Amino acid sequence: MKRLTFAPKNALWARAGASGVVVGLLVGVGVAALGSLAPSAASADTSTAVTVASRGYDPDVATAPFPDLKVTVSQTEDLVSQGIVVNWSGGKKSERPDGSSGGQDFLQLAQCWGDDPTDPSRPDRTTCLYGGFPGKAASTRDSAVSQDQVAPQDAQYTSPANGFTIPAFTAIPYRASTGGSISSVFADSANVLTHHVVDPLTGLVQKATGSPSETGVTLPDGVSGVDLATNEFYTQYTTNEVPWAGSSDSGDGSVKFEVQTAMQSPGLGCGTPVTAADGSVSGKSCWLVVIPRGKSDAGESYITKSGLLWDSWKHSVAVKLDFKPIGQRCAIGSAEKQLSGSELVAAAIGSWQPVLCTGATGSSFALSIGNEEDALAAASLTRPSPLALTSRPLQTDGPDPVAYAPIALSGVAVSFSIDRRVKPVGAVPQEYKARNTEAFTSLNLTPRLVAKLLTNSYLDSLPSGAPATSASLAFFGYTDSANPGSNARNLTVDPDFLAVNDDEWKYQDLTGPSLGDMLLPSGRSDETQQLWRYVLSDPAAVEFLNGTPDAWGMKVNPWSSTNAAVNPSGTAMMLPRTNFPKADPMERPAAAAGTGTAAVNLVTWRPYTSDFESGAYLTLRGDGQELGDWNPTSVPPKFGKSVRNLVGDQRVLGVTTAAAAARYQTVTASLQNSAGSFVAPSPESMLAASAAMVPTSANPEVLEYDPANPSAKAAATAYPMTMPVYAALNPLQTDAAQRAVYANLIRYAVGAGQVPGTEIGQLPRGYTPLPKSWVDQALAAATVIEQGGSPVVTTTVPETAPAVDLPASVPSPSTYGSAAFQAQAQAAPVVADAAVDPAAAGAVADPLVAKPTPADPALGPVRAAVPAGLLSGLLAAAGVPLISRVRRRS
Numbered sequence: 001m002k003r004l005t006f007a008p009k010n011a012l013w014a015r016a017g018a019s020g021v022v023v024g025l026l027v028g029v030g031v032a033a034l035g036s037l038a039p040s041a042a043s044a045d046t047s048t049a050v051t052v053a054s055r056g057y058d059p060d061v062a063t064a065p066f067p068d069l070k071v072t073v074s075q076t077e078d079l080v081s082q083g084i085v086v087n088w089s090g091g092k093k094s095e096r097p098d099g100s101s102g103g104q105d106f107l108q109l110a111q112c113w114g115d116d117p118t119d120p121s122r123p124d125r126t127t128c129l130y131g132g133f134p135g136k137a138a139s140t141r142d143s144a145v146s147q148d149q150v151a152p153q154d155a156q157y158t159s160p161a162n163g164f165t166i167p168a169f170t171a172i173p174y175r176a177s178t179g180g181s182i183s184s185v186f187a188d189s190a191n192v193l194t195h196h197v198v199d200p201l202t203g204l205v206q207k208a209t210g211s212p213s214e215t216g217v218t219l220p221d222g223v224s225g226v227d228l229a230t231n232e233f234y235t236q237y238t239t240n241e242v243p244w245a246g247s248s249d250s251g252d253g254s255v256k257f258e259v260q261t262a263m264q265s266p267g268l269g270c271g272t273p274v275t276a277a278d279g280s281v282s283g284k285s286c287w288l289v290v291i292p293r294g295k296s297d298a299g300e301s302y303i304t305k306s307g308l309l310w311d312s313w314k315h316s317v318a319v320k321l322d323f324k325p326i327g328q329r330c331a332i333g334s335a336e337k338q339l340s341g342s343e344l345v346a347a348a349i350g351s352w353q354p355v356l357c358t359g360a361t362g363s364s365f366a367l368s369i370g371n372e373e374d375a376l377a378a379a380s381l382t383r384p385s386p387l388a389l390t391s392r393p394l395q396t397d398g399p400d401p402v403a404y405a406p407i408a409l410s411g412v413a414v415s416f417s418i419d420r421r422v423k424p425v426g427a428v429p430q431e432y433k434a435r436n437t438e439a440f441t442s443l444n445l446t447p448r449l450v451a452k453l454l455t456n457s458y459l460d461s462l463p464s465g466a467p468a469t470s471a472s473l474a475f476f477g478y479t480d481s482a483n484p485g486s487n488a489r490n491l492t493v494d495p496d497f498l499a500v501n502d503d504e505w506k507y508q509d510l511t512g513p514s515l516g517d518m519l520l521p522s523g524r525s526d527e528t529q530q531l532w533r534y535v536l537s538d539p540a541a542v543e544f545l546n547g548t549p550d551a552w553g554m555k556v557n558p559w560s561s562t563n564a565a566v567n568p569s570g571t572a573m574m575l576p577r578t579n580f581p582k583a584d585p586m587e588r589p590a591a592a593a594g595t596g597t598a599a600v601n602l603v604t605w606r607p608y609t610s611d612f613e614s615g616a617y618l619t620l621r622g623d624g625q626e627l628g629d630w631n632p633t634s635v636p637p638k639f640g641k642s643v644r645n646l647v648g649d650q651r652v653l654g655v656t657t658a659a660a661a662a663r664y665q666t667v668t669a670s671l672q673n674s675a676g677s678f679v680a681p682s683p684e685s686m687l688a689a690s691a692a693m694v695p696t697s698a699n700p701e702v703l704e705y706d707p708a709n710p711s712a713k714a715a716a717t718a719y720p721m722t723m724p725v726y727a728a729l730n731p732l733q734t735d736a737a738q739r740a741v742y743a744n745l746i747r748y749a750v751g752a753g754q755v756p757g758t759e760i761g762q763l764p765r766g767y768t769p770l771p772k773s774w775v776d777q778a779l780a781a782a783t784v785i786e787q788g789g790s791p792v793v794t795t796t797v798p799e800t801a802p803a804v805d806l807p808a809s810v811p812s813p814s815t816y817g818s819a820a821f822q823a824q825a826q827a828a829p830v831v832a833d834a835a836v837d838p839a840a841a842g843a844v845a846d847p848l849v850a851k852p853t854p855a856d857p858a859l860g861p862v863r864a865a866v867p868a869g870l871l872s873g874l875l876a877a878a879g880v881p882l883i884s885r886v887r888r889r890s
């Protein structure tokens with residue numbers, strides 16, 4: 001269970017390293033998952049977008065590589081640790097890097113913290129997080145240069161040439177916002193600028209040339225190291241720089257950029273609280289800098305030098321980035337109340353909390369993310385417990401004692417970052433060649449394709465080098481790489497995938513373990529169970545899991561088969577379930593003792609992420625969590641971590657939440673719904689799904705999107721992984737004061753908390769404002785919880801609902817409401833019932849639903865009736881533009 005504390009003393013969103021790690025979340029950092037649900041150049045949030053042009057910014061634009069360059073940054077205010085979109089025009093067709101050059105006609109992006117002391121309208125290059133990839137051509141902070149090519153602005157950072165054998169060497173130091181610096185060129189004892197390095201054998205700092213000193217060179221005051229690629233402030237594993245971003249034939253381009261705060265990069269310090277003279281607090285601003293690189297560096301034939309050298313840096317353009325302040329938001333000593341359960345609502349709670357703790361009750365909340373079923377079981381008792389956040393009702397044989405208040409509508413998403421790499425041989429249409437290295441912006445998945453990704457049925461998802469006699473490989477008919485058998489290597493070469501996606505995918509040459517599966521969170525959750533239910537909604541996916549090959553001969557990994565006769569364990573995998581098992585016990589054996597590596601099993605090969613949010617974060621970075629090289633010198637020896645794939649070479653898919661996908665600006669897959677349409681998560685598609693939700697059999701007050709239900713089959717525009725989140729508590733719990741605080745949270749959540757926006761207290765991106773009938777139910781439930789009445793929730797709002805405790809500067813719940821959203825939800829035209837497919841997934845999947853077990857609770861049958869309060873909402877689906885089943889071209 002991961003504990004996110006929205007309380008005064010804790011730091012901003014910190015990422016857990018593994019399941020069960022307790023992490024602190026300072027209120028307001030996860031404030032708003034910003035940006036669109038499926039971001040692209042056209043869809044990214046433009047409310048604070050800024051465009052900067054070389055003409056008017058670059059004083060030497062006449063010699064610039066791209067004098068007509070215009071760069072647009074999608075968001076420049078209210079920033080947190082997140083993703084933003086950078087688009088540009090006016091460039092030139094780019095060439096990819098090779099072993100000896102950084103490429104041609106491309107851009108580099110970096111984040112900087114300081115202003116140029118000679119021109120505060122521009123960033124200071126010594127404060128830019130740049131150069132974190134050792135030895136990468138044209139991307140380091142230092143370069144050997146010709147003495148006659150040293151610009152005057154670089155002289156203070158350059159050790160002069162010494163004869164014909166020792167060239168001049170320029171190294172741009174890094175100065176951290178926290179003090180201290182990394183510098184490899186500084187004056188020696190004779191006051192001569194000299195290049196210094198670290199002796200790899202002794203670890204001592206020495207002059208780069210000449211005889212070494214027995215005691216090493218003493219660093220100047222304020223300098224803590226000389227390694228400009230790996231140091232205390234950044235490494236190749238933490239830097240957010242983009243060393244190469246390519247333009248299309250037309251000179252246009254787009255790239256996602258990871259914005260870091262002081263929590264991810266203390267050396268940058270972005271978002272550090274700054275108190276003004278009037279007492280107001282803001283976050284420390286930073287810069288996003290874009291460095292154009294042409295065809296060659298000064299005096300060179302190619303691009304090989306650092307982009308921080310003046311010849312390139314003088315043509316850079318930059319945009320100021322304004323951050324929300326990190327740090328405490330609630331008064332120290334304020335009463336902390338516990339929340340427990342769904343990760344789906346974490347970003348919204350983070351946004352609402354700062355407003356709630358400024359009211360008279362001054363409540364701060366600590367959210368422990370974990371299994372919703374456990375949280376709900378505790379909340380159903382009469383002794384005080386955390387407020388449960390759940391998407392499913394209590395599974396009980398008796399009456400349900402819990403009151404349920406819907407507070408959020410969001411969903412599970414599949415994020416992806418896959419860059420084009422056209423086949424090097426064969427006929428490829430020119431239009432596809434022209435887009436080589438650009439990121440795909442659309443991807444369709446069917447339930448069967450999701451099943452393949454979840455069950456390690458693609459060859460690349462299994463440990464490379466495992467014996468062909470392994471049960472799964474033998475089942476696939478695998479002999480060796482030349483005779484792989486019936487199963488595709490990865491998703492992008494699967495004929496099943498190619499049949500439902502754009503023809504351009506057929507011309508790609510994409511490989512790698514991270515295309516053979518998805519980044520999956522560990523632990524148990526309602527979100528996981530709902531994804532499995534989505535898979536089981538499709539008869540073709542059910543047959544595949546049962547051991548029947550698809551039309552192209554691909555088979556399920558037998559260890560994940562729901563057929564006991566197929567599963568080598570002799571026991572069928574029970575579905576749906578609340579976790580993502582890596583069931584295949586196959587192992588790549590360790591090499592001979594003392595000469596090779598350790599054994600590699602499936603979890604080592606494809607590790608879990610700590611949570612759903614990590615799936616989006618890693619996807620933004622292009623980090624597929626691929627296994628690194630064996631390090632025999634480590635104590636103990638172990639495998640290292642692979643460096644993330646950079647822009648132009650990214651290939652990763654991850655299961656995440658809609659809110660996390662929005663925050664990190666990852667593109668999301670379109671999932672095939674029960675009506676046969678491919679739909680991506682968006683406010684409209686999630687609203688359509690809410691309209692198609694039906695009561696659960698365990699408690700009619702809790703709704704669910706049941707893919708097998710006729711209402712789902714009639715909702716062609718519904719996103720199938722949409723899920724509600726309920727605040728749930730037994731109203732008879734004995735702590736009346738605590739119940740009142742929870743009721744206050746509910747009232748705020750369904751009032752002012754439903755106003756979309758990026759400001760504190762608003763509804764972050766990735767959520768859809770609740771329909772009016774849901775708000776009514778939540779307000780009624782809040783009253784029941786506070787007053788300790790009957791847990792039977794009605795949809796009638798009390799005549800005098802208790803007011804929410806809000807500061808005067810925040811809109812009251814009464815100001816939420818009429819907006820276009822509710823008009824859309826309630827006034828849409830009636831939709832005729834869709835025909836019901838007699839081969840519906842529900843009937844086929846029934847045999848897979850076993851008796852409930854403690855580890856794998858099964859959902860019971862779902863009611864067919866739609867409550868009257870939702871009927872008008874169901875009809876709203878007709879008002880949402882249909883997302884066509886025709887495949888879109890990226």
